[in-house]
Amino acid sequence: MRDRWKVGVPFGRRADGEIRQSQLVGTFGPGALVDLVDHAVVVSGLGWWAKGEPIHEERLVALLARQEGFADVRLHAPPAAAQDRESLDRRWIKAFEFPEWFTCQNESCWVDFGREPRRDGHRPRRLLHASDLDNGGHRCTGKGKARPSPVQPIRFVRACRYGHLDDLDWNTLVHGRNERCTKARPMYWIDEAGTSGDLADVRVTCDCGKSLRMSAAAERDFENPPLGWCDGKRPWLGDGARESCKGEPMKLLLRSASHAYFPQVVSVIHVPERGGALREAVGRLWEKLKGSKKVSSVALYRDEHDDVAEGLTGFDDAEVFAEIERRRSNAPAPVKKLKDAEVEVLLDCPPELAKDDPAGSFFARTASLPTPRPGSPMSKVAKVVLVHRLTEVRALAGFTRFEPKMTDVDGELDLGVGTARIDDPLRWLPAVENHGEGVFFSLREDLLKRWEDGRAEGRGRQFREGFARWKQQRPDRADARDEFARPRYVLLHSLAHLLITAVSLECGYPSSAVRERIYAGAAGSGVLLYTAAPGASGSLGGLVQVGRDFEHFLSIALDLARLCANDPVCAGHSPDDAHDDRDLEGASCHGCLLISEPSCERMNSYLDRTLVVPTVERADAAFFDED
Numbered sequence: 001m002r003d004r005w006k007v008g009v010p011f012g013r014r015a016d017g018e019i020r021q022s023q024l025v026g027t028f029g030p031g032a033l034v035d036l037v038d039h040a041v042v043v044s045g046l047g048w049w050a051k052g053e054p055i056h057e058e059r060l061v062a063l064l065a066r067q068e069g070f071a072d073v074r075l076h077a078p079p080a081a082a083q084d085r086e087s088l089d090r091r092w093i094k095a096f097e098f099p100e101w102f103t104c105q106n107e108s109c110w111v112d113f114g115r116e117p118r119r120d121g122h123r124p125r126r127l128l129h130a131s132d133l134d135n136g137g138h139r140c141t142g143k144g145k146a147r148p149s150p151v152q153p154i155r156f157v158r159a160c161r162y163g164h165l166d167d168l169d170w171n172t173l174v175h176g177r178n179e180r181c182t183k184a185r186p187m188y189w190i191d192e193a194g195t196s197g198d199l200a201d202v203r204v205t206c207d208c209g210k211s212l213r214m215s216a217a218a219e220r221d222f223e224n225p226p227l228g229w230c231d232g233k234r235p236w237l238g239d240g241a242r243e244s245c246k247g248e249p250m251k252l253l254l255r256s257a258s259h260a261y262f263p264q265v266v267s268v269i270h271v272p273e274r275g276g277a278l279r280e281a282v283g284r285l286w287e288k289l290k291g292s293k294k295v296s297s298v299a300l301y302r303d304e305h306d307d308v309a310e311g312l313t314g315f316d317d318a319e320v321f322a323e324i325e326r327r328r329s330n331a332p333a334p335v336k337k338l339k340d341a342e343v344e345v346l347l348d349c350p351p352e353l354a355k356d357d358p359a360g361s362f363f364a365r366t367a368s369l370p371t372p373r374p375g376s377p378m379s380k381v382a383k384v385v386l387v388h389r390l391t392e393v394r395a396l397a398g399f400t401r402f403e404p405k406m407t408d409v410d411g412e413l414d415l416g417v418g419t420a421r422i423d424d425p426l427r428w429l430p431a432v433e434n435h436g437e438g439v440f441f442s443l444r445e446d447l448l449k450r451w452e453d454g455r456a457e458g459r460g461r462q463f464r465e466g467f468a469r470w471k472q473q474r475p476d477r478a479d480a481r482d483e484f485a486r487p488r489y490v491l492l493h494s495l496a497h498l499l500i501t502a503v504s505l506e507c508g509y510p511s512s513a514v515r516e517r518i519y520a521g522a523a524g525s526g527v528l529l530y531t532a533a534p535g536a537s538g539s540l541g542g543l544v545q546v547g548r549d550f551e552h553f554l555s556i557a558l559d560l561a562r563l564c565a566n567d568p569v570c571a572g573h574s575p576d577d578a579h580d581d582r583d584l585e586g587a588s589c590h591g592c593l594l595i596s597e598p599s600c601e602r603m604n605s606y607l608d609r610t611l612v613v614p615t616v617e618r619a620d621a622a623f624f625d626e627d
Contacts, residue, residue, distance in 0.1 A: 021052070024078040024093070025265065025396045025432045030422035031163060031236040032261045032399070034095065040153035040255060041095035042165065045237040046423035046430070048094035052077030055431045057393040058276055060268045063338060063413075064397065064429070069421070075395055075431040098235050099157050099167045099255070100130040103190055104138040106149035110189065112140040124189035124205065127154070127170065154190075156214065158250040159260075159401050160230040163420025164242075166250070172228060174204055174212050182208050218252045225249035237424060251402065262404040263396055266413050268338055269517065269528070270361050270391040271345040278315055282323045285311050290328070295321045338411030340523035346440045347524050349385050361391040364440070367547050377558060377624050378551045380447050383526075385440040386547040392532035395431035398422060403474075404603055409483040409520055438530025439547035443623075448488060448525065451623050456487035459586070459611055459621040463490060466575030466583035484606045485575075485584065489520040491611045491623050493602065496527045497593045498557035498612065503529070506556065507542045512596040514543070558624055561609045563616065564592035571609065571617035586610050587617070 017036040019028045028034055030045045055075040064070040079093065104126040111117055113126065128138055128151060137148025159165045170188050175181055183206070191203045199215040217226050232245035253260055282289060285308055292298055298317040302309045312320055336344075349364045364387040372378035398419035407413040422429075452460070467485035474480075483489070496516040504511040509531070517528040529543060546553050564570040570589045573582065586608025588594060593607045609615055613622045 042098040050079040102151035124191040127188040343519040387438040434532035436532035442526035462576040470583035502556040571615040
């Protein structure tokens, strides 16, 4: 059953919808709820996908291999649609119809079914299971028409925080867990009385007279959940697919809600890591080098073989021999954390006059900037790097519902409990390669350290208190660490958002086209702003020019931070304020720091203008002070 979807579709069959490859590694991956023209579906697991072209990224595969169940996965692009609609080689993706409950769209259905008109003028509509449909519709009694009335999928489903998904059990919801309907074949009617779609205005009624407002289904009762307990259903993996999920309450979910699907995407910037280049060079020359008995043997091979001398250029004999010994012993290759490897390369880029290699997938040079004026914000900037060309590899590893689960400060991720699997067993992951350009900058480490230990210490304590309260309210996140709730990360993150806004205002980039990558680990600190997208925004060259005129854009960003349209309310917010639910944000709102969420790696949290510049409420914690 699965295989026929991997090798095309019968001649003459048309697709029910089209999704871009980059969207399949994100918003519309396996397990996502999608509205097509005439159907509502859940995207199938990878077992019903055809593999696209293989994608090679050693560091990303090594990261995944450290997770349980990901040991042997490979990366492949999602299948690409053929331009010829009649081609037998088309590669499609299967989707399962979900939910299985529908509402009749005939406004007279209630009367046509023999019911007395309602005095209040409301017109309830029949709630139908897929097995009740006739030729894809509902034949309302008394209509006398050949064609059935159209139906629409119900917008209510239920899910648990581990991603499991199911239809609502209407009988138990309306009548209660310990009571059954007196009717042999009960009919359910849905009455949407209001115009806003509010759950309190939606009532579900049974023929026996029992009824319930949908707002009651959304109540959070962990002792006696109104939607029952999860039984582990995974409809994206086919009929009957389920796993153990004991003691987890089900929650009401709207199919089109923004929290219905959070893709867990891991991304890597392809950088010429020295260790990876060494392993690749030794691998190409392995047949000649495998007989080396000591370090001096490597030098001998260099002298005797021109291709060895050329292939090992830039590597000394000792490190080459160490790699030969590692390969002979089958020892695992030492792999740095994702962001550590990237920031090391960015901080060690050659000067701007370095020669480009057009065949490479990454090329960056340190900008030659003029000496900053006394008191200029640029006096606190250590380095600006122009990234002329980069390649980002993004892979979908799983998903969550209701609340996102993201990578740690080093770019690593935990795919354990809480992450729904996109296939079982897992053999490959969908991934895309995006090409673009960017600008990287770092701040002076001595000034950062002095600021963290001095002016920022009090604000950092408030962020830690806010994080502790956020963690206390989420028992399922008991293992979360406060690595983001630190002044250094919040400063860099806030500054990145301000610069993205400045770039979009000055250069014409949509803010959603520019992404951030914050480095705040042991290997070094900095911010990479980059475009890596399938469209034209990934190769306009504007971010390289931003790097050449970085002082101008930094000044704009700092001006944007000093005053917000919502001040003094915005500036007065503190993360340790127990009277609201913004435990991970300081002085930030939609008027100043918040940007489109696809551009932000932390879903618009851990932001604070107070740590960047003096505000109308506080001036003693800013890194860019006005002294």
